[in-house]
Amino acid sequence: MGIFGIFASLALLIFLAHRGWNVIFVAPLCAAVAIACNYGDLPLMASYTQIFMPALGSYFATYFPLFLLGAVFGKLMDESGAARAIAQRIVAWVGGERAILAVVLACALLTYGGVSLFVVAFSVYPIAASLFRAAAIPKRLIPAAIGLGSFTFTMVAVPGTPAIQNAIPTPFFKTTVYAAPGLSSIAAVFMFAAGMLWLSRRSAAARRNGEGYGEHKEELAAVDNANLPSFFMALLPILVVIGMNFVLSQYVIPAFDHSYLDTDKFKHIDLKKVLAIWAIIGAxxxxxxVVALTNLGRIKDLRDAIGKGTLGSLLPMANTASEVGYGAVIAALAAFAVVREGLKSVASDPVVSLWLVVTVLAGMTGSASGGMSLALGAMGDYYAQAAQAAHINPEIMHRIASMGSAAMDILPHNGAVITLLAICGLNHKQSYFDLFVVGSLTAFTASLLVLGLYLTVGVF
Known part of the structure; x- marks a missing residue:
């Protein structure tokens, strides 16, 4: 009955999220369902105030700066026109006839530079719609093209990406966002190539069938391109993110004396547990x-833009933190120990076992960051110790956890899926299949490739 309760609560969480219920509200209710099915194991109110909320608060305390700064940066890139300027220049270089490639590359550059998926989607969609219409490519493929560039290889594979999914494993394995660069690069190339191959074949098949762009009612806002920043000025903030992240994490921060961290005041924290987060915050x-100073004349109201970015960071942050709180309650149940041991026993190798656990939980929650946080929050210490005992490079554990979070998270109830389809004015029936293939199946296959390389030749 206890195990049934855990899966029943997960199914309820998935169902309610898919139906549009706010995860912040329903997550504790779903946790209560699991507690009720495990009668006598945990007290209800104490579980909420002493387990759920502290876990939620701990996640906020650790990762809120990344959500906040990322959202503000994305908003300023949008308000200044920098995101649009970068997208238009890439389109000009690649050519309108290569509409899919142009959209994927534009999204990839923006997200790797720290611009949030939602800002990228809003900025690139009007350009993508114009390109796809001119090239007679079905509009239903636009979400997949944006998704391939935004939440696949630039989210979990390209070394140094500031995405939250690449930052979450760092405190557990004492790594940086550049963990396992060899495996990361191989996986990134594979995901990009496989996704492009799929979209190219789907576009070619539609062309043979005479499908065209399709009839769609679109009201795209008129865009003033006269006052956009130059490509270099638009790209400069992104170069700052990439360059500063590397320099801070590899050279500047480690060069200082951080012995003060090993005191009661700072809770005897190891520098390696906070190094990557500090570097991303600084970058x-x-x-x-940089984007504010170089676009003072283009950002109409800097205070308002920062305010909107700040408010925009709260909802995704709270959604993910609530899922983490839910996971903490589930992990505290005695029945979860049975589930945990069952998942761990499927594979004896810690790397394979970690990938399986993260993949399953990310799929269940419909969230890459939420599923990975749930998995590492419940079993991160175990896997860190298991890797150390087996003499496994912690960078491999970092990378496989990050990639596992994207291997099966693009399910219908995923918040990014729902938002992206809404921005594009499409529905699941029209576009979900292609989005799932490029968003999850390519990451799933790339994960298997990475696991194979690790098990056979030990590349990292």
Whole structure:
């Protein structure tokens, strides 16, 4: 009955999220369902105030700066026109006839530079719609093209990406966002190539069938391109993010004396547990300053833009933190130990076992960051110790956890899927299949490739 309760609560969470219920509200209710099915194991109110909320608060305390700075940076890139300028220049270089490639590359550059998926989608969609219409490519493929560039290889594979999914494993394995660069690069190339091959074949098949762009009622807002920043000025903040992130994490921060961290005041924290987060905070803060100073005449109201970005960071942050709180309650149930041991026993190798656990939980929650946070929050210490005992490079554990979070998270109830389809004015029936293939199946296959390389030749 206890195990049934865990899966029943997960199914309820998935169902309610898919139906549009706010995860912040329903997550504790779903946790209560699991507690009720495990009668006598945990007290209800104490579980909420002493397990759910502290886990939620801990996640906020650790990752809120990344959500906040990322959202503000994305908003300023949008308000200044920098995101649009970058997308238009890439389109000009690649050519309108290669509409799919142009959209994927534009999204990839923006997301790798720290711009959030939602800002990228809003900025690139009007350009994508114009290109796809001119090239007679079905509009239903636009979400997949944006998704391939935004939440696949630039989210979990390209070394150094500031995405939250690449930052979450760092405190557990004492790594940086550049973990396992060899495996990361191979996986990134594979995901990009496989996704492009799929979209190219689907576009070619539609062309043979005479499908065309399709009839769609679109009201795209008129865009003033006269005052856009130059490509270099638009790209400069992104270069700052990439460059500062590397320099801070590899050279600047480690060069200082951090012995003060090993005191009661700072809770005897190891520098390696906070190094990557500190580096991303520094890089994003510097990029915000750069984009603000170089676009003072283009950002109509800097205070308002920062305010909107700040508010925009709260909902995704709270959604993910609530899922983490839910996971903490589930992990505290005695029945979860049975589930955990069952998942761990499927594979004896810690790397394979970690990938399986993260993949399953990310799929269940419909969230890459939520599923990975749930998995590492419940079993991160175990896997860190298992890797150390087996003499496994922690960078491999970091990378496989990050990639596992994207291997099966693009399910219908995923918040990014729902938002992206809404921006494009499409529905699941029209576009979900292609989005799932390029968003999850390519990451799933790339994960298997990485696991194979690790098990056979030990590349990292």
């Amino acid at each position: 994003m803060a510097a990029a915000i300053l």
